[in-house]
Amino acid sequence: MDPAANLPELPSRYVDRAPFDPTDAEALTPEQERYFQASQWRIIWWRFRRHRIAVWSLVILGLFYLCVPFAEPIAPYDPNMRNAQFLYAPPQPPRIVHDGALHLPFVYPMRAELDLDTLRWNYIEDRENPQNIRLFCMAGEYTMWGFIEGRFHVICPPKGGTMFFAGTDRLGRDVFSGLVHGARISLTVGLVGITISILLGMFFGGIAGYFGGIIDSVIMRLIEILRSLPELPLWMALSAALPVTWPPLWIYFGITIILGLLDWPGLARAVRSKLLSLREEDYAKAAVLMGAKPRRIITRHLLPGFSSHLIASATLSVPTMILGETALSFLNLGLQRPAISWGVLLNEAQNITVVTIYPWLMAPVVPIIIVVLAFNFLGDGLRDAADPYKH
Template structure:
């Protein structure tokens, strides 16, 4: 016992207990002194000094399915930027001699010798009973596949004329990797072009929904009282309606005279207006607890306006959680657009989306014979699953107690 402790006991004071020993994982070469602060290692200092976003990134990297799915989604969105280059044909180019042509395989060897990537031509016959087109491979000639080549002309994003493609058919040959439709249009090219529309609908829709959810949920959570009651009753009324019939009713109300671009933005606004209540409730519940914290009270005492307190202090403290929640809402918007277009009440030609392509495969007799018309459902499934896994990983990474 030190002299100071003896003096305190003599004065009738209670001796201050020594601090607890360091945790077992803290390794120190110096003998432990309860009144001397321990030095942190470089790794510990890096961890304790890391910000919220860096910690979230470290946790996300450990979630392997989320990382893989995030890479796939990044690849898909990069493809939408260069759809004209990836697609060997324009989405509206018709090949009247190859209507309902089956997918062509890529071959490397011809008659035992290596030729390189090439396709065989088609031989077309008609069934004398059903008049159906029957295609077989014409192995007498080969059509080499050219890479990084000049092919069919296009307008890049509708602005710049170009002819550069990632892959092109040879002169006189064809390159129908996923077959053709009832008008002889290349299905692979149309799926690539459709990805730009279907994927951006989800992004634009969630952006608008995100803004509405933050503003309305922020007002309800910060002010509370009768304002909160009115907003909560409005959210309950909106969520009480079945979504699919409401989507159908609002989509059917869009004027048929609208241009395809206006229809696109109209569908996006409809999806966003029906998606914001869930995000608004999440924002409200967070703000109801955070508005009583010391930092919010200090900001109010310093004269900060409610808008500044909500926008600069409260919402940024749980923005990572909101981004994870928004990521899980994007696939629902993609599915909603696909469903509406499939039913003929969403986007309409000449706009091409995955739902529009699936709408052309509604005839079961056509699908039974020409199965490749159902292939647009494959990217829909892959993208939806990727968003779910990626969103789950983001949500776990944003949870500080996970």
């Protein structure tokens, strides 16, 4: 029997150009030895780094998730603060060029004039007097996470001026600050919901795949019933059942639990199908003969064997939950002010007339698209990296 027949195929980046005899230890280069001695997770990381789009998606998501713990210092304004003098004010984009010369980051101040014919405020930029944007400064007070008081901001409006990067809404609230604070809820809904989904999927899928028989049949029939129901109407029905007297925090957890409870069937089916094949492996049978309990066999021997695939599948499920929360809040069935999410902000853009006149109210669509695409690309990269048959 040829001993080289059982050796794994090496990726092209680790194979030396010159042919080598696998039985000869001297033929292995340092990179080849490093590959053979590496753990499963290290090999997955090496493969993942080669997926450039997935790596950049991970970086982008990391920047977005900075808004979760540090929304207050990043946002220049309180997202619920009203500016009566700047209702539906257009965006003030940051600039670095003034009169053809480089300049410190600045915005042009605006003044409002009432159009008596249309009864609308028209905003005119003063391009003669740029106002410098302040960085790492002290401004409005805030309470971070309900108990940390502070005044430090990464970016502050000019002294005596305004800085509305994404404009304002009908009450003069800064849309950009709302986007920063809205990321806290919209992004964590997916993480909390997928945690619930993974726990339920691993539990039901694990016992169905390991025990089989009537337990498998009952769980599979339950999964088929849940998957046969249309998702969005079911989300709407369960969200509408939440008491309107609940505080925003309870509504938040109610929405995440609803999303998690309805997403686990797909993951459970993947876990079940994998365990049906893995439970017949020699190491699983050896654990049974040694007297290991089913819980230990499932959690310590079977599930870790495809945990990387679970992570990739979970990553692809997060965008669905983000879109679910956005859709419910947009339809007024989820969170509402003073709680802020991207769906709550989009609720202001339900009227097509308002969207036509004030298009900046559609700004939450941009981060939603970026985050959903980034999660999809990241999931694709993780899935390819976790595939042991793909190099």
